[in-house]
Amino acid sequence: MSRPARARIDLAALRHNYLAARRLHGGRALAVLKADAYGHGALACAEALAPIADAFAVAFLAEALALREAGIRKPILVLEGVFSAAELERAAQLGLWLVVHHEEQLRMIENASLHCARLQVWLKIDSGMRRIGVPPERVRDFHARLQATGRVASIALMSHFARADELADPQAREATREQIARFDAATTELPGPRSLANSAGLLAWPEARRDWGRPGLLLYGVDPTGTSPLDLRPVMALTSEVFTERVLAAGEAMGYGGSFVAERPTRVGIVAIGYGDGYPARAPTGTPVAVDGRRTRVLGRVSMDMLAVDLSDLPDAGVGSRVELWGGSVGVAEVAAHAGMLSYELLCNLKRVPVEPIDAARALAATGT
Secondary structure (H helix, E strand, O other): OOOOOEEEEEHHHHHHHHHHHHHHHOOEEEEEOHHHHHHOOHHHHHHHHOOOOOEEEEOOHHHHHHHHHOOOOOOEEEOOOOOOHHHHHHHHHOOOEEEEOOHHHHHHHHHOOOOOOOEEEEEEEOOOOOOOOEOHHHHHHHHHHHHHOOOEEEEEEEOOOOOOOOOOOHHHHHHHHHHHHHHHHHHOOOOOOEEOOOHHHHHHOHHHOOOEEOOOHHHHOOOOOOOOOOOOOOOEEEEEEEEEEEEEOOOOEEOHHHOEEOOOOEEEEEEOOOHHHOOOOOOOOOOEEEEOOEEEEEEOOOOOOOEEEEOOOOOOOOOOOEEEEEOOOOOHHHHHHHHOOOHHHHHHOOOOOOEEEEOHHHHHHHHOO
16 A cells, blocks of 8 residues: 555646636736746646646746746746856747846847847846846846847846735835835836736735736635635645554653643544655644544644644544645645745645646546536
8 A cells, every 4th residue: 555645736726726816917927837836746737727828937947948848838937037148048949938137147148149039038127125136227228238139029027026915014015015116117118018916916916917917826726915805726735644543641742752742532643744745844733634624633743754633523533534734624824824834835845745636627528527
């Protein structure tokens, strides 16, 4: 019998979330597939979205190459841009769209001798995140120099929000308003499509919606704002099974450090998954899980290969019971909050667990039912 830990990827939910995000934003939408589609499997997600997506986005060239080599032909934007002249040449050969966000990347294009189609460039502006991007006062100079190269077919204009998901913080809301104003001022009268809205911007900031949205985390059914107007569907269900049981007497400690001490007789299920698989080691007692569809809690410290859950109030649960660590019954954001982490971290840190794409909609279509 194989170890039962699995991450099942609902590709129909992925398509639903993409279409919902694009409708809300208006215009077109880049489906962000960086970091192996946030742990969901970039190729499977790209193939599922290819018939409906306007374009894709990845972090760096190797991620784009993997999709191109697997037959993905939709436009792909490389969000970090290129790191060398050789990468620039290869990206141009593959028809990739490239972000330009600093002087060295601009010089690569100015000095290139490209023997293929002209580049589709996305000029990234630092509107206030202070991480990467062209300073607002240099945007017009960069834009003019890109046009002057004769190697650029089109220039889109973009920026990225630092605090758009912090809706309860007045300072954060003001910072987002200032970013929008800086971007608009820096790009006034420049031609080309605009893109401001990441997932949080798309969901919570209507004034940030431009020509292109960039849904990332929300694509996978996770709302970074906690106030989504969309019916987002979780794409990943991380599951395993109870493989043995223990009964603790009142006062008895369990696990590393004896951090859990039973206050009453407690029936414990031991589950085949742990931090070695990407479940957060910091998840404390009380972190929600679902056993056979009913919510209960993690007990004690998470181990590398297993963890413990409370079965005391679930008389029908036991060895072989299905355990959902996150998915439809337990949101990944809930687990992240208990562990003091980000939903992004949990999804991207998944490892050692088979990732199984499930496409129920296509299966039904194929059978004619």
